[in-house]
Amino acid sequence: MATQHKGTRFRLGSLALPVIQAPMAGGPSTPGLAAAVSEAGGLGFVAGGYKTAAAMRAEIEAVRGHTDKPFGVNLFVPQPSVTSPEVLQEYAASLAPDAERFGVSLGDPKHDDDDWDQKLKALLELAPAVVSFTFDLPEPSVVEALQQRGAYVIATVTDRDEALQALAAGADALCVQGPEAGGHRGTFKADAPPPLVPLHGILGELSDLEVPLIAAGGIATAEHTRAALAVGAAAVQAGTAFLRANEAGTKAVHRAALASSDRFTTTAVTRAFSGRNARGLYNEFMRRHDGDAPYGYPEIHHLTTPLRAAAAAAGEPDWLNLWAGINYRNCMEGSAASILASLAP
Ligand SMILES: Cc1cc2nc3c(=O)[nH]c(=O)nc-3n(C[C@H](O)[C@H](O)[C@H](O)COP(=O)(O)O)c2cc1C
Structure with a gap:
């Protein structure tokens, strides 16, 4: 069994750049993208959603083939039918x-359930440096088991109530996702309108919590990163900004739509x-x-x-x-490393 950091767990502060490439299930996330971002000093992510546990495993191994830097793996937490x-x-x-x-x-x-049990089993075995969850929280016992395997566990939250639940479940850090974000809201309740408080507002509401906050939603320039860090975030997580990266698996039709200034x-x-x-x-x-x-x-x-x-x-x-956050017009074509550099504070 391979662990990335024998004995020492990941810390956000150990990143050369406080910028995380959001996991993007459905094609955009590739092992090449995750590895390129981690190699360049950010934190790359494998998207575990919408694929089998075997496919997720293969992606984790592929990233390890390209880099020995830490990277994350993200899972969708299954929920009852609504x-x-x-x-x-x-x-x-x-x-x-x-x-x-x-x-x-x-x-x-x-x-x-998106192959939940098998994916957890794979993560406990492969022990990536970082594991994040969206759509709900795993049981505290799952968080603890991952931490015991050396993983740093991040929970996606969209308001204070979810943040408190995530802390109670034992999360090491919170990915705070604002309504500006591209793709799915991570809201725990699958059939409720997600909170509309803007990213900076939610960050403000969580400023008293003693846990690192990762700001997500509309981060597409260095100014956006600096502004999020200034209101208390320890790092930012950007998705849309990486959709046109050379290493991303974004569909051609999606790339073209993001780039066209008049059609959408x-x-x-x-x-x-x-x-x-x-x-x-x-x-x-x-x-x-x-x-x-x-x-x-x-x-x-x-x-x-x-x-x-x-x-x-x-x-x-x-x-x-054509998932995209509000600042999609800032998203550039180029290498993942150049996009990462453009987001660095
Ligand atoms: C194409 C796309 C796919 C996404 N897939 C996931 C996913 O698999 N897991 C997840 O936690 N978040 C996912 N997200 C949301 C991101 O984690 C993040 O919250 C969002 O990208 C931040 O907003 P931005 O796109 O404006 O940077 C996705 C976002 C996009 C744009």
Whole structure:
């Protein structure tokens, strides 16, 4: 069994640059991206979500093949279903014309746990330096077991109540995600509107807590990083800023949409693609289903998978999720190292 830091656990303060590359499940995160960021002095992340435990394991080993620097692995915490067969059927009927357009059938709206047990087993065995969680908290016993294996455990939170729960569960640090963030909100309650207090406001509300805070949401320039550090963050976590990195696995259609200055002119929060609130470039699919998309993650994620894959293959950006944070216009093309340097305080 390989451990990265025999005996000594990771500390945010040991990073040459206080910048974390957000885990980005669904393609953008690659072992090459994580390794390049860690090699350049930040903290790279493997996205454990939406893949099998075996695939996650292979990615961790691939990163270790490229770097001996610390990196993180992120998991989605499974949650009980918040929808019903009737609601799913009704939404599927509303999506039928969209699926027909691409000549695909909608996916099976199953509820699953994203291979949780096997992924935890792999993490306990492979012991990456950092493990982070989103969508909820693991049991305190899981946090403790990971820490005993040498992992530094980060919990994603979106308000004070979640932060207090994360501390009670034993988290080493909190990734504080504001509403500016691209991709899914990490809100624990899967069917409640996520809090709208801006990132700096939430950081202020948590300033009395004796735990390192990682600021996430709209960090896309060095000024954004400096501003977050000035209001108490120990580090920042940026996702969108890395979407156009050479090493990222972002789909061509997503890269092009981020770069086009006139086709998509704003971002919005939607649950139309996955059944959970997430921010992306505002496109036609979001417009059409703004009103009728129910809560229902991960069922709706599975329901729309074939449609989104067909749209990506056809190069049709209006029919797939183009996750992006509010400051997507700052996101640059280039090496991960150059993007990391552009975010350094
Ligand atoms: C394409 C994309 C995929 C994401 N996937 C994940 C994920 O797998 N796990 C996670 O904890 N956060 C995920 N996030 C959210 C990030 O962790 C982070 O909160 C967000 O990117 C910060 O906002 P920014 O995109 O404006 O930098 C994702 C974000 C994006 C843009």
